[in-house]
Structure formats: structure tokens, C-alpha cells
Amino acid sequence: MRVIVYGVGAIGGAVAAALCDNGVGVVGIARGRMLEAIRERGLHLRSPVHDKVHRFECVAKPAEISFRGDDLILMCMKTQDTLPALEALRAAGVTTQAIFCLQNGVANERMALRLFPNVHGVTVMLPGSYLDPGEVAAFCEPKFGLFDIGRFPNGTDAHDKRLAKAFDGSMIAPFLHEDVMASKYGKLVLNLQNGLTAAFGKDAELDDLYQAAKTEAVAALEAHGITWQDVSASADPRRDDLMRMGKIEGLKTVGGSTAQSLARGGSVEIDYLSGEISLLGRLAGITTPVNDAVTALVAEMAREGRAPGSADPEVIRRMLAG
Numbered sequence: 530m531r532v533i534v535y536g537v538g539a540i541g542g543a544v545a546a547a548l549c550d551n552g553v554g555v556v557g558i559a560r561g562r563m564l565e566a567i568r569e570r571g572l573h574l575r576s577p578v579h580d581k582v583h584r585f586e587c588v589a590k591p592a593e594i595s596f597r598g599d600d601l602i603l604m605c606m607k608t609q610d611t612l613p614a615l616e617a618l619r620a621a622g623v624t625t626q627a628i629f630c631l632q633n634g635v636a637n638e639r640m641a642l643r644l645f646p647n648v649h650g651v652t653v654m655l656p657g658s659y660l661d662p663g664e665v666a667a668f669c670e671p672k673f674g675l676f677d678i679g680r681f682p683n684g685t686d687a688h689d690k691r692l693a694k695a696f697d698g699s700m701i702a703p704f705l706h707e708d709v710m711a712s713k714y715g716k717l718v719l720n721l722q723n724g725l726t727a728a729f730g731k732d733a734e735l736d737d738l739y740q741a742a743k744t745e746a747v748a749a750l751e752a753h754g755i756t757w758q759d760v761s762a763s764a765d766p767r768r769d770d771l772m773r774m775g776k777i778e779g780l781k782t783v784g785g786s787t788a789q790s791l792a793r794g795g796s797v798e799i800d801y802l803s804g805e806i807s808l809l810g811r812l813a814g815i816t817t818p819v820n821d822a823v824t825a826l827v828a829e830m831a832r833e834g835r836a837p838g839s840a841d842p843e844v845i846r847r848m849l850a851g
């Protein structure tokens with residue numbers, strides 16, 4: 530079996546490392562300074578219990594790979610980068626291979642299914658970080674994290690089982706899930722924190738704003754009859770056993786994946802996180818002012834190259850107060 534890890538950043542890096550250590554063949558697709566670093570020095574992955582340089586084949590684009598029918602292709606880029614990546618896979622001759630979306634939000638699977646017939650979702654519960662080329666971190670122990678894996682739009686099949694087998698016994702715990710999108714909608718509700726911490730800082734007191742964003746999300750999901758599963762730490766007993774936040778000496782941190790994008794000066798995924806709730810609200814005729822404001826603010830910060838945590842939450846609190 531061969532696993533293609535498309536987008537080697539925080540999640541793709543942790544996945545590639547876990548699979549390499551598990552004896553699974555990995556080909557990475559990376560770009561820019563990350564690609565150069567991996568080719569020159571390998572990929573350095575740190576966690577509270579793991580500190581190792583991993584070496585695996587890494588190419589710049591799908592066209593450099595001779596795809597096989599049984600390749601498993603893991604989409605590990607942020608959602609705003611998914612469509613061109615799917616098009617590059619199609620141009621490289623990918624047809625019926627299994628494509629797994631290891632991404633937050635709920636838009637990727639539908640995008641992939643428009644181009645390809647064999648699409649799967651993965652809920653990625655794995656706090657990771659990529660700030661410097663060639664360096665990634667996974668913050669939890671004893672495992673880097675856990676994955677819920679299932680076919681899109683629902684069910685599980687032999688491809689899901691093959692991916693779960695690849696991770697069995699590795700640093701990432703795999704679970705098959707018959708309704709993976711319910712789990713992914715639940716993760717989306719948690720990811721409404723991404724925009725808040727990216728804008729206002731990982732140490733800011735933001736629970737009032739998160740609860741307001743979540744209330745809007747629950748109303749929007751209910752209006753569409755969308756089932757979501759609470760995957761928060763307090764609701765999921767697997768988290769206590771498998772993934773406790775640990776310490777990595779000397780590592781700088783800025784917050785979640787959206788804050789990391791701001792820190793690196795890249796584009797942000799916010800239109801598919803808080804922005805997904807705005808979309809659902811607009812379709813159902815429900816207002817979602819907190820999620821609208823967070824989406825607009827974080828998009829503006831990315832456009833202007835502003836640092837994570839440099840905005841003032843009082844702006845949104847004043848807006849909500851009327």
C-alpha cells in the first residue's frame with residue numbers, strides 16, 4: 530500500500546511521520562520552502578514524546594507521481610487550496626483512487642466528489658503546528674491525535690478499512706465512523722474558536738464570544754436539519770485516554786491552524802469555518818452576526834498581513850451589545 534500525503538504542513542507532516550514510523554510507504558506533495566527543507570534535511574517532527582527527523586519521497590506536484598489504482602490520497606491542505614489541488618490530481622491521471630479529506634470544515638468532500646467518485650472524510654482531532662519550513666509539531670500524548678474515518682456522504686468501506694489499518698498501532702489512533710460528516714460538523718462547531726483565537730490571541734478570555742458563535746451555529750445547523758455530534762473533549766472519552774496536551778520544550782506557539790496561517794502570512798481558511806455558519810444562516814434566513822464579524826475580521830487581517838492576536842475583541846462585544 531502507498532499513501533500520498535498532499536500538502537505537507539502541520540497535519541500532513543504529523544500524518545507522514547506517523548505512517549513512516551509505522552512502516553507504510555509515503556509520498557509527500559509539498560511546495561515552497563517546506564518542499565526545499567524536506568528534500569534537504571527531511572521533516573523534523575516534535576511532540577511531547579517524539580523528536581525525530583523523517584525522510585520520505587517528496588514531490589512538487591501530482592504530475593510527478595505515477596499513480597497506482599490502490600493509492601490512498603490524503604488531502605492535507607487548507608480548504609481554500611483544495612480545488613486547484615483536486616484539479617492537479619485529475620490532470621495527473623487520478624480517477625477512481627480513494628481520496629480522503631483530512632481537513633476541517635465540511636466543504637472539501639463535496640468539492641472532491643464533483644471531480645472524483647471515491648471520496649472519504651476524516652475528522653482530524655490533532656492539535657498541530659507548522660510555523661517554520663521543515664519543522665512541525667504535534668502537541669498531544671500518548672498519541673498525536675485521533676481520526677474518525679468514513680465514506681462520504683456516509684457509511685464505511687474497504688478503503689476506510691485500509692486507511693485505518695495503515696494507522697493501526699501508529700502515533701495516530703484511527704476509528705471507523707458510519708456517519709463521519711456528523712463528526713465533522715461537530716468539529717466545525719469547535720473550530721469556531723479558530724477565528725476568535727487567530728484574531729484576539731490564544732490567551733484571551735473569549736468564552737462569551739465562542740458561546741455566542743456556537744449558539745448561532747446550532748440554530749443554523751438545526752434549520753437545515755444537519756446532524757452534528759459533540760466531539761469536544763468533555764463529550765468524547767477517547768480524548769482523555771489518547772490525547773492529553775503535553776509540553777514541548779522551547780517551541781513557540783501562536784494558537785490553532787488559522788492563527789498559524791496569519792503568523793506565516795498566508796491565506797486563511799476562515800470562509801470555510803466561521804464562514805460556513807454564515808453561509809448556512811444566509812441560506813436559512815437566520816442572522817449570524819458573530820460568525821459574520823469574525824469571518825470578515827480574520828479575512829481582513831490576512832489581506833493586511835496582520836499578526837495573530839493583534840485585534841481587540843471589544844469591537845465585536847460592542848457590536849453585539851448594540
Ligand SMILES: NC(=O)C1=CN([C@@H]2O[C@H](COP(=O)(O)OP(=O)(O)OC[C@H]3O[C@@H](n4cnc5c(N)ncnc54)[C@H](OP(=O)(O)O)[C@@H]3O)[C@@H](O)[C@H]2O)C=CC1
Pocket residue numbers: 535536537538539540541558559560561563589605606607608610613614631632633634653654655656657658659785786795798
Ligand atoms: N493545524 C492543526 O492543528 C489542525 C489542522 N486541521 C485542518 O487540517 C487541514 C490542514 O491544516 P494544516 O496542516 O494546519 O495546514 P498547513 O498550512 O500547516 O499545511 C498545509 C500545507 O499544504 C501546502 N499546500 C497547499 N496547497 C498545496 C499544493 N497545491 N501543493 C503542495 N502543497 C500545498 C501548504 O503550502 P503553503 O504553506 O505554501 O500554503 C502547506 O504547507 C486544514 O483543513 C486544517 O483546518 C485539523 C486539525 C488540527
Ligand SMILES: CC(C)(CO)C(=O)C(=O)O
Pocket residue numbers: 633653654655656657719720723784785786787
Ligand atoms: C481544534 C484544533 C486546534 C486542533 O484539533 C484545530 O482543529 C485547529 O487548529 O484547526
